[in-house]
Amino acid sequence: MYIKDIFTKKKPVISFEIFPPKPSASIQTIYNTIDALAPLRPDYISVTYGAGGSTSKKTVEIASMIKNTYDIEALAHLTGITYNKKEIDHILKELNENNIENVLALRGDLPQDPEFKLSEELDFKYASHLVKHIKLNQKFCIGGACYPEGHMDTTKEEDLSNLCKKVDAGVDFLITQLFLDNHFFYEFKEKTIKRNINIPIQAGIMPVINKNQIRRIISLCGAYIPKKFLKIIDKYENNPEALKDAGIAYATDQIIDLLSSGVDGIHIYTMNNPEVAKRIVSNTSSIVYALNKKHAV
Numbered sequence: 001m002y003i004k005d006i007f008t009k010k011k012p013v014i015s016f017e018i019f020p021p022k023p024s025a026s027i028q029t030i031y032n033t034i035d036a037l038a039p040l041r042p043d044y045i046s047v048t049y050g051a052g053g054s055t056s057k058k059t060v061e062i063a064s065m066i067k068n069t070y071d072i073e074a075l076a077h078l079t080g081i082t083y084n085k086k087e088i089d090h091i092l093k094e095l096n097e098n099n100i101e102n103v104l105a106l107r108g109d110l111p112q113d114p115e116f117k118l119s120e121e122l123d124f125k126y127a128s129h130l131v132k133h134i135k136l137n138q139k140f141c142i143g144g145a146c147y148p149e150g151h152m153d154t155t156k157e158e159d160l161s162n163l164c165k166k167v168d169a170g171v172d173f174l175i176t177q178l179f180l181d182n183h184f185f186y187e188f189k190e191k192t193i194k195r196n197i198n199i200p201i202q203a204g205i206m207p208v209i210n211k212n213q214i215r216r217i218i219s220l221c222g223a224y225i226p227k228k229f230l231k232i233i234d235k236y237e238n239n240p241e242a243l244k245d246a247g248i249a250y251a252t253d254q255i256i257d258l259l260s261s262g263v264d265g266i267h268i269y270t271m272n273n274p275e276v277a278k279r280i281v282s283n284t285s286s287i288v289y290a291l292n293k294k295h296a297v
Contacts, residue, residue: 001073002141003102004172006043007200011295013265014281014288015075015202016040018272019048020058029272030062034070036274040281044073046104046143046175046267060091064098075143076100078134079108080124085133088124096139104143104175105130105166128165135170144171146201148179148188152222164195173199175267178206178217180250181226182257202265203258207251207276209244211237248276252283259287 006013016037021029037045047063063074076095080088095103107127124130127144134140144166150156163174174197179185185203192201208214214233217223229250236243255266270277 001101002172003044003073003075003143004141004200006073007173007264010043010292011265012259012263012288012291013043013200013202015044015046015265015267016042016270016277017046017048017204017267018062018270020062023058027058027061030058031065033270033272033274034062034066037270037277038070038072040277042072043265044075044102046075047077049077049079049106049108060094060098060100063095063100067099073102074100075102075104077104077106078130079106080127080130080133081108081122083124085123088130088133092134092137092140101139102141102143103134104145105134105171106145126162126165128162128169131166131169131171141172142170144174145177146174146188146192147177147221148184149177149221149223160191160195163192164197167197167199171199173264174201176201176204177221177223178204178269179223180208180217180229180254181224182254182261184224185258185263186261200264202267203255203263204267204269205251205254205258206269206271207247207280209247209273209276210240211243213271244276248279248283252280255280255284256287259284259291 018030018033021027034045045066047059047066049059059076063076066072066074078091105127107124124133131142131144134142146163147159151159154162176185189201206213208217211233214225218225232243232246232250236246258266268277268280
């Protein structure tokens with residue numbers, strides 16, 4: 001099923017994101033993660049790519065397992081910046097052969113290899129270029145990324161203009177970058193309405209359960225860390241279990257507030273941690289059920 005069709009049938013849509021293990025690690029670790037997540041019956045599970053497509057083969061394999069073994073819709077991440085059209089077509093063919101109908105079209109990060117050099121003639125310099133190419137295929141529902149606090153590489157206004165180009169190119173729904181202050185999401189949503197962007201927007205939530213995640217968040221996306229959350233870090237930084245509990249509680253509060261405000265869906269960045277996903281789903285299940293029931297009526 002196309003994910004865009006799930007949005008027409010229910011609200012809110014609840015989904016998880018997982019990532020393939022490193023090339024040197026056993027793929028069995030992620031299968032164990034899916035085993036633990038599957039009973040929660042998310043509306044779909046997305047599978048990320050490594051930088052430069054370093055885990056592309058595993059992404060297809062894992063997405064196929066989610067869809068064909070567990071009967072859960074899979075969203076395969078697809079990055080374009082290091083690929084040409086022929087290579088992208090090959091990946092799309094693999095996805096199609098594995099019954100995968102949904103892709104998240106991304107520009108992608110550059111490989112971490114210092115010797116890597118980009119081609120002077122890029123087929124997919126921006127995500128909108130990749131979206132246009134996938135749309136020619138007409139076999140996939142296409143998701144796109146959006147940034148409530150703006151993309152680190154540009155200004156907020158330029159980022160919104162780029163988002164409009166992506167949507168015009170054929171994106172069917174959007175998933176936000178993580179944020180720790182819901183104000184940014186609400187402000188961003190108002191701006192998308194003014195820009196006539198009327199496709200579903202899922203709020204991406206990452207439960208922050210250890211200090212290393214804070215460093216990673218700041219380095220990767222520059223997300224604002226609210227004072228309320230800084231107090232949690234200061235109080236529990238030397239107590240890992242308490243910090244985990246507090247991080248889950250903070251994410252739960254974020255989600256409840258978003259659900260109460262009519263958000264289209266919640267996309268949980270699980271960091272391959274089923275326990276965290278289970279606790280958040282348990283904390284919010286009655287609210288999600290009530291909202292889905294109301295939407296069905």
